[in-house]
Amino acid sequence: MFLVVTLLFSCSFILSGQAFSDDRVTSLPGLSGKLDFNMYSGYLDASPGTHLHYVFVESENDPAKDPLLLWLNGGPGCSSLLGFFTEQGPFRLNGNSSLDRNPYAWNKVANVIFLESPSGVGYSYSDSGNYTHDDDSTSLDALLAIKSWFNKFQAFKYHAFYLTGESYAGVYIPTLSVRLLEEPDINYVGFAIGNGYLDQYLLGNSMLRFAYYHGLLDSQTWNTIVSSCCNHGDESPDSCNFATNTNPKCVDIVNKANTFINKISLNPYAIYEDCKTSASSSSVMLDKKSSNHSTKVQSYRAKSGWHLIRNTINTVFHKSSHTKVNTDNEKVAGQTIPCVDDTNLINYLSRSDVRDALKIPSTLPDWTDCSETVSSNYKMQYPSLKKQVIASIKAGKRGLIYNGDTDMVCDFLGDEWFSDQLGFKQIGEYEPWYVNNQVAGFVKHYQGFAYATIRGSGHTVPEYRPAAALYMIEKFLARNKLV
Template sequence: MRTTKMSVLLQRRMTLFMKAALFVCFVQVFLGATLAQPAADEVTALPGLSGPLSSKQYSGYLQASGTIKLHYWFVESQGNPVDDPVLLWLNGGPSCSSIMGYLTELGPYWVNSDGKTLSANDFSWTKVASVIFLESPAGVGYSYAGSPDYTTNDDKTAENNLLALLDFFKKFPNLVKNDFYISGESYAGIYIPTLAVKIMEQKANINFKGFAIGNGALDIHLLVETSYQYAYYHGIIGDRLWKQLQLSCCKDGSCQYIGSTNPACVDAQKEAQYFLKHIGLNPYDVTGDCKGSYSSEMNSFSMLNFLGSWKSTSGPPGLHSAFLPCIDTTQGDAYMNIPEVRTALHIPSSLTLKWTSCNPALAANYTNQYTSMHSQFTTLLPNYRALIYNGDADDVCNFLGDQKFAASLNQTELGERRPWMYEGQVAGFVKEYKQLTFMTVKNAGHMVPMNTPGPALQMITNFLKAQPQ
């Protein structure tokens, strides 16, 4: 009897011991996850915002190669940050800041017209994911190289972005397990696939699942060819010029605009580019207004500059022309240069540079290495899911060019092209392949989340959850 009582007592003590041990383990895991986050980088408040932050935010620097430091701004998901996916957002340019994406597109707050205050974005992508806004390459925004002879190109940018990502997950080891996606727009059509290939080839300790590219620079030849086609069928250029382009640049249904040696083709493109430049049309949103107020630094900057930088010396010089971007960036520029904002984001006082949305000087010295992302997509699609989406009012990285690019990948089709819906209305059209989805977004320009935030949030939510659009 005594033996039985001792056995029961011992069993109870063992049970209590096990519960205590489990509790200690739970506390250690909880504290580990909490303490893993870099306290020095936490953003506790934002100037111009009335009320507390909607979720935790962090801002600081990530180590890339050598002396290069890339500035990041990380926003935890407003849903379930422990399990929700982590999304890297990259704006394009090359040389434009991803913080434009935060302040005017998909961040939790939009900067107001006064350049001093913020308003909540009810359609922020942080509703469904934790988002990293990375200022890349060095020389963009508050990122810096630390070397006076710094130059960069597509491959160097991809390598530095990977190093910065690895450093991010060192700062946030609790997020290594989370699904990870890369997203962005415009020249991020180059940044994203080149980075994704490096993640795959180097077998980085990142739970990489896929990528989404909006109005991407995916194939320069297709974009230039369809840009003229888009302009003609939207009533921007007339019959005479369109026929001249067709007769002098095209043969048997195939057109050569980039690197053409036919003087008539070069002249026709010069005329088309001069026309597009001087009529005051907004090429990023042909249905929208050309904003009369813009940063003086942006006056000589254009997506068309990078299109032209890929051409051979015999190509149309009109593609090199400065182009009024028709995008008002003054509010974001003003907000990011407020001293209290710099302090809140932990920008060192020793860094005296002025923040601008885009850096034309960096763009002018940036080396474009790729004319197409076909090879990268072919490498990636067997292993990762991809979304290509285009606002249908953008002529710069237009939907026709990216639609042709998607079709050229020869992926298994899952159905016919069809409309997709948002709140009972047609929001665009979708073509689904086995590992790839191509979508147009109605009434959106180059910056889809800015023009149509509701449909954009629905689109990215469905993509992250691998649900039909």
Template sequence: MWHSALLFLTLVFGVQCAPKEDEITDLPGLNYAVNFKHYSGYLEGWRGKQLHYWFVESSRNPSEDPVVLWMNGGPGCSSMDGLLTELGPYLISADGTLKKNDFSWNTVTNVIFLEAPACVGFSYDPHDNCTTSDDEVSLSNYMALQDFFRKFPEFKKNDFYITGESYGGIYVPTLAVRILQDEDNANIPLKGFAVGNGLSSYKLNDNSIVFFGYYHGLYGDNLWSSLVHHCCENDRANSDSCNFATPTNPICIKGVAIAMDIVYNEGLNMYNLYGKCLHSSNSGKMKRYFTDVGHLFRSQPKQKELFEKFKHRLMSLKSSDPPCTDSRDMQNYLNNPEVRASIHIPGHVQEWEICSDRVYAGYQRQYENMVEQYKYLTSHVPGLVYNGDVDMACNFLGDEWFVEQLGLKAVERRRMWHDGDQVAGFVKRFDNLDLVTIRGAGHMVPQDKPSAALKMITSFIFKKKY
């Protein structure tokens, strides 16, 4: 008899198995009532690695809305940045309070913010091993996802999407492929993936930023003419004829180094060309050079020489901020003992920093591009590649070239899309892959253009017109 009653209650109210010990019941700085549940705790990855997650349920219909995984990049940077400054339901203020984000992605989806790999943010390795690789990260993240659905089995029936930005261009596709190719994938219902301002190809990213720099007025005709003459076949400047990424001509190498220095190392905001360059209290020129800049022009002799010379000094630098950013508000908030207690961070876990130099210095990059991953994924699930069009870390042109060179059938020609009565950017749709730009946004699209970002992700997930 009681089995029938239990079945009835399950059908009527659903299965509520969320871990009570991870539920956030009193979040410091939150001065308004929220209409959703939120959780913070740990998921177990490969070899016992403990990956910190922060899960916010949808404020609309959590039992039916999709579940979205969000990952920031680096490699080695924290997804708390995504939570507290980009697409989360509450945004950090300088006074330590949390203000409501009307354009949070949890207005239409459930969102998991995962700090990965171990040693990033509040994530840790019990053996204090912070070295890792692309494949190990995807494996550990996959195991953490399986752990998430063990903790929250009620969400296994919801559609699931993987999203991320920057080095998420590697994290997202490699994780998605691993899920789809594993016959024992714990029935994770992967329905699609989205990559924002992602690193999809080192070569195309390097080649395209030189074009981007010239056509945005960052260097003059003398430098550009020299680059075209010494780096491009037959003095023709196009994506096929120019090799700025792996040049051999000494004059080309010198010219590319000058262009690279102007773009990344002279005070411009590499994440938003037209944004201010913020400076945290301990940031320095060398530090800026080896955060996200470190994945650019890696074949350049100057870059190789500097990285080998200075990588051992990374951990001695006090600021973990990427170039032209200031994470002190987040750092002060997340390291507040009351906040740590409210989000269930054990006392032995390190203080929170936005990026981990230990992870970055010991990270093994295994892929030059994501061509094979995208070809596999687009034959199984839909994808979205989106770019803020004034980002210089992973610029829109390189990702556009990457998508165009996949050879997918175009199903909708390039056109404007709108957010309200304003042009939000451009969209071109291919067979199972959408290519979208967001006008006036930089590297962190949901931060720069929150309304357009929400419309974009809603259009992709719910198959609405952009």
């Protein structure tokens, strides 16, 4: 049986007015005990006929003074409710559909908006049913949705506002950031990007090096790669081109390495975690007529961007070979996605009582973690986000680029190279940072931003290393260095 929980009202609700009163969430199926923060779920207006779904949770600390964060999962095409229920949101879903409180939720220290973007993702929709997007249209709709949110929650107008997210949010955030530079009425302060898809070429080049130095390729293969793809056999990043090299010898050995890595069923998002393959050939079977919510769903996602493995390894890493990676397991929405099981979350968010609690129109289809319609029709416009990130930092916006160091899709090497190449002066040395007297990762500071790794974490840092993630974001918001 699911318990109905009445939410407590904070003073910030009184200050904010009534523009969002219809969005207030008064109960969540599966949750026991009272909440000590306010929660809202509803829709924000973007471009004409576009309605983006959001969930907002106030800070458990001091909502009237704490900063405001926007969280975006990636894809493109994956829902930010993944972040809400599996990463840094206030709840964690159990196998029996009960909800536990997350002791490392980011709303311990901040007010957090989770936005399902662009339309067609999760419960966001367009009146026209057209879900063709690109990077520019997505950032514009996100900006319009933010403005719509501030119209509802006017008491937060002067709060320090941050952009946060991961994976393909490495594109979403910089493109949205430069738009916010032209919005003086929004107190935009900075951004934090986790395991970001920040530079297509750099990630394409770093992936092979990551694979070799994590024991996925043998020395004979690596030596052949270096001699075939690097100038004069020089292994340095500046001399090697694994991503766009047209040398036939390089193409052949890169193909060989790629084929080996892809056929071994390794979890590319966290290489030391198991790949859940027990139902890897099963498809989503969702009985929309079921009223008892006993629907069986088999879905496997690549966290916040399943198709990045396709785009990074296949499109970038093997652009020179023109050889298609075997994508038999790369299926979405009615199909399977390798290595991570979202069955329980898909079932939970597709239930009628949960939809009612979140104010979801009954006319919308069931929730999916990642939308094949959006991803397959999405146009990627920016192979590198250096220009946008540099402009944001030069405008005085504080930055944090962080990477779980066991993720091979958006690996730490490529994002560290990206950070180095932005051209800002490094301040101090590369050094460890600690949580509970243990090494949590490593960090180096630049003028205006920091680059950090999280030791032992996969693609979704708040999921794999929640204590370190909360410590890191709290330090960042407080304008304190990790060390």
